[in-house]
Amino acid sequence: MRTRIGLVLWRGHVFVTAAAMAFLPGLAQAQTIPRERITNALPRLEAMIDRIIAAKEVPGLSIAIIHDDEVVYRKGFGLREIGKPGMVGADTVFQIASLSKPVSSTVVAALVSEGIVSWDSRVADVDPAFRLAEAYPTSMVTISDLFAHRSGLPGGAGNDLEEIGYGRDEILQRLRLLPPASSFRSAYAYSNFGLTAGAVAAVRPTGRSWEDIAEEKLYRPLGMMSTSSRHADFLARPDRAALHIRDNGAWAAKVQRNPDPQSPAGGVSSAVGDLANWARLELGRGMSDGKRLIAAEALDETHEPLMSRGLNAVTQAQSFYGLGWNVEFGRHGLTWGHAGAFSAGARSLVTLYPKSNLGIVVLSNAFPTGVPEGVSDSFADMVFHGEVRADWVTAWNKAYAGLFGPAIEAARATYATPPVPSSPPLTLEAYEGRYANSYVGEAIVKREAGGLVLKVGPGEEQTTALHHFDRDLFFTYPAADMPEMPSEVRFSIGPDSRATAVTIDFLDGSGVGTLRRVP
Numbered sequence: 334m335r336t337r338i339g340l341v342l343w344r345g346h347v348f349v350t351a352a353a354m355a356f357l358p359g360l361a362q363a364q365t366i367p368r369e370r371i372t373n374a375l376p377r378l379e380a381m382i383d384r385i386i387a388a389k390e391v392p393g394l395s396i397a398i399i400h401d402d403e404v405v406y407r408k409g410f411g412l413r414e415i416g417k418p419g420m421v422g423a424d425t426v427f428q429i430a431s432l433s434k435p436v437s438s439t440v441v442a443a444l445v446s447e448g449i450v451s452w453d454s455r456v457a458d459v460d461p462a463f464r465l466a467e468a469y470p471t472s473m474v475t476i477s478d479l480f481a482h483r484s485g486l487p488g489g490a491g492n493d494l495e496e497i498g499y500g501r502d503e504i505l506q507r508l509r510l511l512p513p514a515s516s517f518r519s520a521y522a523y524s525n526f527g528l529t530a531g532a533v534a535a536v537r538p539t540g541r542s543w544e545d546i547a548e549e550k551l552y553r554p555l556g557m558m559s560t561s562s563r564h565a566d567f568l569a570r571p572d573r574a575a576l577h578i579r580d581n582g583a584w585a586a587k588v589q590r591n592p593d594p595q596s597p598a599g600g601v602s603s604a605v606g607d608l609a610n611w612a613r614l615e616l617g618r619g620m621s622d623g624k625r626l627i628a629a630e631a632l633d634e635t636h637e638p639l640m641s642r643g644l645n646a647v648t649q650a651q652s653f654y655g656l657g658w659n660v661e662f663g664r665h666g667l668t669w670g671h672a673g674a675f676s677a678g679a680r681s682l683v684t685l686y687p688k689s690n691l692g693i694v695v696l697s698n699a700f701p702t703g704v705p706e707g708v709s710d711s712f713a714d715m716v717f718h719g720e721v722r723a724d725w726v727t728a729w730n731k732a733y734a735g736l737f738g739p740a741i742e743a744a745r746a747t748y749a750t751p752p753v754p755s756s757p758p759l760t761l762e763a764y765e766g767r768y769a770n771s772y773v774g775e776a777i778v779k780r781e782a783g784g785l786v787l788k789v790g791p792g793e794e795q796t797t798a799l800h801h802f803d804r805d806l807f808f809t810y811p812a813a814d815m816p817e818m819p820s821e822v823r824f825s826i827g828p829d830s831r832a833t834a835v836t837i838d839f840l841d842g843s844g845v846g847t848l849r850r851v852p
Contacts, residue, residue: 364666366689366716371400374715379408381711385726386411391680391699392577392584393421396708397605399685399692402617404609413698414575414586426559426570426604427696428590430673432681433562433601434528436551436611438480438635438657439627440597441535443550446619446628449538452477452656456534463534464509470517471509479531480656481639482523485513489842491526491595494773496812497790497840501594505530510772511843521640521654525598528657532597543597554626555614557607564591567602574698576678578814584699588814590677599673605694608683612692615669616685636660636669636687647703647728648710665717674700676737677814684709691716701736703729741818748800748808748819756804761785764805764824764832768848773840776848778832787822789837805832811839 375398382394393411397404409421429436444450453475456463465471470485478484490511491504499507504526514522536546544562552560559570567573575586592600610621619627638653638660645652650663661668666688673681678698682705685692693712695705707726714721758764761780769775777788778799785799787809799807805824812818821838833850840846 364689364717366400366691368400368405370716370719371398371405371691374712375406377715378708378712381726382410382708385704385708389584390726390730391697391702391704393425393574394695394697394704394708395421395423395425395427395574395605396696397423397609397612397694398712399609399612399616399694401690402613404606404613407605407609409605413573415577415584416586419572421574421698422572423606424559424572424604426567426573426602427681427698428567428574428576428592428602428675428679429608429681429696430592430599430675430679431525432608432671432673432683433597433599434480434657434673435615435635435669435671435683436601436603436608437528437532437547437597439611439615439632440547440551441476441480441532441656442619442631442635443627444535444539444546445631445634450476450535452480452631452634454535456531459537460534463530466509466511466513467517470513473517476531476535477634477639477656478518479524479527479534480635481654482521482527483518483640484524484527485515485517485519486522486524486527487511487514487843488522488524490524491529493840493842493846495526495594496795497773498794499594499774499791501529501533501596503791504594505533507772511845514843521642523654525595528598529595547597547601551611552607555607555610555621557603557610560601560603560607562596562600564593564600564602570602573602574696576675577699578676578678579701586678588677590675590679590814592675599675603696605696608694608696609692612683612685612694616687616690616692647706647725647732665713672706674733675814676700676812680705682706682709684713686713701733701738703731703733705729737815737818741815744819745817748802752803755802758801758804758807759826759830763826763830764835766832767851768835769851770845770848772845773837773848775851776835776837778835787837789840809839 392415395409397407407423409423409425411421413419413421456474474484494504536543547562577584577586614621618629619632635656637655640654642652648663650661653660659670670684678700680697680700680702682695693709695708706729710725711721764778767777786796788796797809797811799809807822808819823836824832825834827833836847
């Protein structure tokens with residue numbers, strides 16, 4: 334269902350269309366920002382960032398500010414990599430994680446502008462091989478449904494396969510094996526590979542790859558020479574920021590992340606200057622340096638608030654999702670924005686104020702941290718109010734620390750001490766063997782160095798040790814970016830005292846993590 338006027342109540346969700354925004358008091362009115370407000374805010378902003386870097390809240394950070402179709406500020410702070418001398422500059426390239434989603438939305442808007450597809454093109458029409466678990470959404474799901482995260486796919490669909498080494502084509506083909514998390518178009522579930530499926534479908538009529546089309550339709554026309562949707566290009570940049578995770582309380586560059594399988598959703602690398610020019614294009618409704626690059630209507634559709642996300646937990650803004658964009662109504666009016674994060678150590682953010690022709694891009698090289706949001710919200714207070722009205726950095730740091738910290742501590746506590754009394758395992762031979770299902774593929778359990786290991790992924794790409802806990806229950810540490818997070822591996826035993834199946838918890842997010850023994 335699409336509409337462009339009024340408030341729409343549909344299946345329990347309220348959708349606020351663009352035409353209705355003007356009637357929401359205090360939310361969508363234009364507020365002119367004199368340039369001197371920004372000029373006056375910059376010394377305070379720099380001083381705040383210097384304090385952040387000095388306090389080691391992030392190793393490095395890069396920032397750009399856009400106002401009235403000009404990039405009025407861009408600068409880097411801190412280190413590209415802890416323990417090495419290279420400093421972050423204005424041209425340092427970062428992996429931007431899910432900030433890729435609105436960038437990719439702009440690429441599809443360019444295709445829509447040219448009439449190659451429409452946002453309402455059915456995926457099955459442009460890709461007859463596309464399948465979801467159920468026939469009706471398979472036949473009806475559109476590119477916009479996938480970019481708005483309302484296809485019914487579970488939020489984590491395909492992420493687990495990417496983590497164990499599967500490529501894009503194989504992951505997208507296996508999405509059909511996942512039971513839906515909700516009925517079609519009834520709920521919002523943020524899905525990396527759902528959006529990737531929409532992007533791949535959008536470029537299919539061109540006969541070209543997603544990466545080539547992104548470069549041709551957006552990066553080259555805007556002069557985004559430091560931007561790519563290929564991880565190899567990022568690795569080839571001499572001025573690039575490493576990823577950092579917390580290791581014993583300190584930042585460490587220990588993990589790399591190749592996001593090529595989900596490139597439209599999380600695989601872009603860029604510098605703040607390039608992203609500032611992209612932000613100018615968004616605020617200019619498809620205009621760049623006086624030239625029309627994308628039809629205004631094609632971009633306008635991406636900013637319509639389609640799916641309710643409730644209240645922003647930190648700012649209390651009313652939040653919606655459009656097509657690759659968060660659309661929020663908060664203390665400074667209407668914003669278009671998106672954050673990005675890799676648990677392997679990346680953080681990014683864009684926030685645009687379309688009624689004030691104002692925007693900010695913040696890139697950092699660490700996770701978990703709320704510094705990008707804290708910097709962005711503090712800058713907005715400086716510009717709109719003349720003073721920072723809350724400790725936004727601390728508030729956002731707490732929000733991000735709460736994403737994984739409690740879960741890790743709870744899991745560690747669970748497996749810290751075996752139950753009393755505990756039961757010994759069967760002989761190791763009872764668990765050894767080959768297991769498989771259609772979604773995960775094969776898993777191998779075998780003895781190595783006197784204990785059991787679990788091998789999963791194409792080519793047995795991931796190998797982790799199994800630690801015994803109680804009888805047929807083991808645990809393992811599968812994630813390099815969260816090395817302290819244990820995950821359960823449980824065997825089912827047959828009448829011959831041999832394992833008949835294994836349930837691998839870190840592959841069971843959608844309920845398809847049980848693999849049967851292969852004879």
